[in-house]
Amino acid sequence: MRMSVRVNRPDKTIKHRRLKLALNTLATTRAVGRALGAALPERAIVLCKGQLGSGKTTLIKAVCQGLGIAPRMVISPTYTLVNVYPGRRSVYHVDLFRLETPEALLELDREDWINPAGMTLIEWPELAGPFLVGESPLEVRLDFVPAHAERRRMTLRGDRRIYGAVFAALEERKGNAEATQGR
Ligand SMILES: Nc1ncnc2c1ncn2[C@@H]1O[C@H](COP(=O)(O)OP(=O)(O)O)[C@@H](O)[C@H]1O
Numbered sequence: 001m002r003m004s005v006r007v008n009r010p011d012k013t014i015k016h017r018r019l020k021l022a023l024n025t026l027a028t029t030r031a032v033g034r035a036l037g038a039a040l041p042e043r044a045i046v047l048c049k050g051q052l053g054s055g056k057t058t059l060i061k062a063v064c065q066g067l068g069i070a071p072r073m074v075i076s077p078t079y080t081l082v083n084v085y086p087g088r089r090s091v092y093h094v095d096l097f098r099l100e101t102p103e104a105l106l107e108l109d110r111e112d113w114i115n116p117a118g119m120t121l122i123e124w125p126e127l128a129g130p131f132l133v134g135e136s137p138l139e140v141r142l143d144f145v146p147a148h149a150e151r152r153r154m155t156l157r158g159d160r161r162i163y164g165a166v167f168a169a170l171e172e173r174k175g176n177a178e179a180t181q182g183r
């Protein structure tokens with residue numbers, strides 16, 4: 001009996017944490033993105049999920065700003081697959097929207113799209129799954145809020161130890177977001 005309970009609760013459910021934030025304005029998304037960037041560990045892999053127009057590129061631009069990269073440098077890599085931004089530590093900005101199969105990624109060297117010496121921020125990461133086994137990415141999902149053009153909901157999920165500083169920094173903002181929600 002006991003054994004089966006353990007089997008049903010793999011370790012990852014215990015060390016992962018989930019945090020939801022209300023992004024009620026574009027300015028909130030930008031502020032949260034900058035705070036997220038400033039709190040990310042040096043080798044983070046961030047999986048940015050959400051429909052077209054949900055704000056993935058907008059958020060990543062702000063994350064990069066939080067890392068000291070000029071926002072004008074950050075443009076969508078939809079056609080290039082990977083943009084590399086130099087900085088204190090380089091940032092790889094990846095967009096797999098145009099990818100049709102995970103196998104297409106075999107044509108690239110891993111270090112050409114997963115930064116070996118810094119951060120990797122990936123839009124449309126679904127097909128990258130097989131390449132991320134053994135990694136501990138932070139998942140960030142953006143969702144639209146029906147009937148509110150400027151509102152988004154953000155859900156973060158990741159290892160609570162590796163991304164502890166991120167959760168701490170954004171937890172603080174959660175209070176702010178909720179406090180301004182009624183206005
Ligand atoms: N709260 C918000 N957060 C993020 N983007 C927002 C928000 N409100 C409006 N927007 C707009 O939504 C669009 C998001 O586009 P983009 O970041 O390119 O999305 P994606 O990369 O997910 O396709 C931008 O035009 C942005 O100005």
Ligand SMILES: [Mg+2]
Pocket residue numbers: 056057058076095123
């Ligand atoms: Mg985009």
